[in-house]
Amino acid sequence: MQIYLNGLEKQIPDALDMAGLIEMLELTDQRIAVEVNEELVPRTTFSGHAIQEQDRIEIIHAVGGG
């Protein structure tokens, strides 16, 4: 299915949950936070959070800033 990942179109396997997507992106051990369609998805719910066609997924991390 097609999703938008950090603003870019991306094809991912159907029936992937958030934990699966994070693993596919090799971000499992990274300090990140995720929102889908502008709603926060707590990491405790990654496993079992079904990804839907056309979901807008943002994966963020901390950077230097003032």
Next chain:
Amino acid sequence: MSNENQTDSFSVAGRTFTSRLLVGTGKYKDMTETRAAIDASGAEIVTIAVRRTNIGQNQDEPNILETLPPSEYTYLPNTAGCFDAKTAIRTCRLARELLDGHNLVKLEVLGDQQTLFPDVVQTIEAAEVLIKEGFEVMVYTNDDPIMAKRLEELGCAAVMPLAAPIGSGLGVRNRLNIRTIVENAKVPILVDAGVGTASDAAVAMELGCDGVLMNTAIAAAQNPLLMASAMKKGIQAGREAYLAGRMPAKRFASASSPTDGLFF
């Protein structure tokens, strides 16, 4: 008063700190310089930003949270780059999740690209929601005593009026307003943004501010480490001068040596 330096701590949102200098972590040439400059500044609270993670590239580049570990620093995630309440709220929620429930945030909602002045209406809207959701909000605002008071009354943990536009280095442009904001406040007042050099930081502290938050003034100096050290001293000097209570300014001279006993 003799032990002033030992006991003069700064508290915000139930946390107590020794340093009254808060620093940003942006604009440095690399993580090594970031760490060295922040160490030289003596800052205990550091702002960070949240941005899209790089997917499939640069996974091994040093991370700001590793360079400045939470065991040594208190993070103040910001909402820099947000121009409306909604994105600022989303940013804070993501930051809290990223930092395992850490609820201290710097709220800034900007009005336009040229001035980066705060949009205070949007800021108030965001602050109301965030406070309701349990965030401790340190809020960036204009040097407007009425709005500063309003933000305090909403329940913000600290109010942070600008000295001058973000990154401008112009110093405290409206000393009287900053003074009025400080005098009216029951929460910490920190000057945030616009400081250019150590004397600017000292001025903010002499006006009675509880602290100063800066980034560019250190990062964009020719020698960031030396400027970080200068800022640390400027903050301390300004704070001590404020506590000491300055002499009144006078128009004309007043001799410092006795006039009695002159032999000519």
